[in-house]
Amino acid sequence: MREVTECLIDWLKTEPSDEKPHRIMRSLADITLNHADLDESKRRFTAEEIVASVEGFPKNTDAKKWIDWSNSFSKYWEIREPQLIQFARHKGLEFYPKTDRYSPKGGPGNYATFFIKAMELPEANGSDKGEQQLAIENFLPDLAKFQVQYEIAENGEVKPSWFAKALFQKGQLELKQWHVWIILGWLCFSLLIAALFSYVTWITLSMPKPVTTQDITLFLSTFGFPYMLWIAVARPWVRLFDDRIVLAYEPLTNIKEKSAQLELLRDGDLRIIRLVRYTASCPICGVTIYLEDGAPDFRRRLVGRCYESPREHVFSFDRVTRRGRLLITH
Numbered sequence: 001m002r003e004v005t006e007c008l009i010d011w012l013k014t015e016p017s018d019e020k021p022h023r024i025m026r027s028l029a030d031i032t033l034n035h036a037d038l039d040e041s042k043r044r045f046t047a048e049e050i051v052a053s054v055e056g057f058p059k060n061t062d063a064k065k066w067i068d069w070s071n072s073f074s075k076y077w078e079i080r081e082p083q084l085i086q087f088a089r090h091k092g093l094e095f096y097p098k099t100d101r102y103s104p105k106g107g108p109g110n111y112a113t114f115f116i117k118a119m120e121l122p123e124a125n126g127s128d129k130g131e132q133q134l135a136i137e138n139f140l141p142d143l144a145k146f147q148v149q150y151e152i153a154e155n156g157e158v159k160p161s162w163f164a165k166a167l168f169q170k171g172q173l174e175l176k177q178w179h180v181w182i183i184l185g186w187l188c189f190s191l192l193i194a195a196l197f198s199y200v201t202w203i204t205l206s207m208p209k210p211v212t213t214q215d216i217t218l219f220l221s222t223f224g225f226p227y228m229l230w231i232a233v234a235r236p237w238v239r240l241f242d243d244r245i246v247l248a249y250e251p252l253t254n255i256k257e258k259s260a261q262l263e264l265l266r267d268g269d270l271r272i273i274r275l276v277r278y279t280a281s282c283p284i285c286g287v288t289i290y291l292e293d294g295a296p297d298f299r300r301r302l303v304g305r306c307y308e309s310p311r312e313h314v315f316s317f318d319r320v321t322r323r324g325r326l327l328i329t330h
Helices: 002-014 020-034 047-051 062-065 069-090 131-137 142-147 175-208 213-243
Strands: 096-102 114-122 147-149 172-175 246-247 261-266 270-277 278-281 289-295 304-307 324-327
Touching: 002 020, 002 069, 002 096, 002 114, 002 261, 020 047, 020 069, 020 096, 047 062, 062 069, 062 261, 069 261, 096 142, 147 278, 213 246, 213 261, 246 289
Parallel strands: none
Antiparallel strands: 096 114, 147 324, 172 270, 246 261, 261 270, 278 289, 289 304
16 A cells, blocks of 8 residues: 555656645645555545645635535546556556545544545556547547536635735725726826827937937837837726726736636626636546636637646636636547
8 A cells, every 4th residue: 555655646746736636635645655554444534634734725614625526636536547557557566546535324423534545457458549548538529518617716815915905905996986086097197108208209200310220219119118008007907897807917916826807896886896716627637727818719808728738628708607618629
């Protein structure tokens, strides 16, 4: 048992990831290694025991629900089990480690437990294709049927950056009238500066004199500076009011945070901007899906991109139903 557990740990080291299923597997392997000489019944651990050593486990969260064995974890394991079989075979082992769950009959004191068991390696199929490729090909006929259900982080769970904390109290900003005037004033001031810069540059270039490299630079700046202001300052706010949800500026979120969004909510005259994060479990590989820019294939859209395969596992995003379907099939 110690040998196959070390095999799992070695494989996890060759495939580093900060994905939740990966961290759960590493925690389970570590505590199993410490009890490797005991019987299987004493190598079963509850969800609470596993997540106790998982870094980043959210407080006040149900450990069993967070592990999500039946959905994200099982999918994550299913697509990677062939990789682990190949890894164990290359190490010359006769068995490979397999994660499993023991679910006793319901009742007080009966909890589902998780453990690692040693499984005999299957016979090599002799094909030029590896087990991993064959397992993935088994998914292909059903790819078009894959759908996801997005979940939204609880209000205040997405941590703003240090200078944005004053704006997003408990993860949201209620737009009062003076807030709107500040935003409009900021946009108008930025546009005025851009227009003034372009005017001064144009006047400078209008003077009759030989063209120099400095003149060419000024000419390009005449159009480039206003365009950069539009891209970086004005357009995101315009799109927020048009589309109701946009990607959050990276400076607004903590450096350790994953992709987040700014969402506009309306309730009568009240306008609220929330710092949110929509995620889902990839039905193909079990990795977390985050909302990202859909360009170039899906312009002006937010799409769900798998953290491990962001160009292939791409899903639509409906803010109202919080559902999505696979957009790219092969």
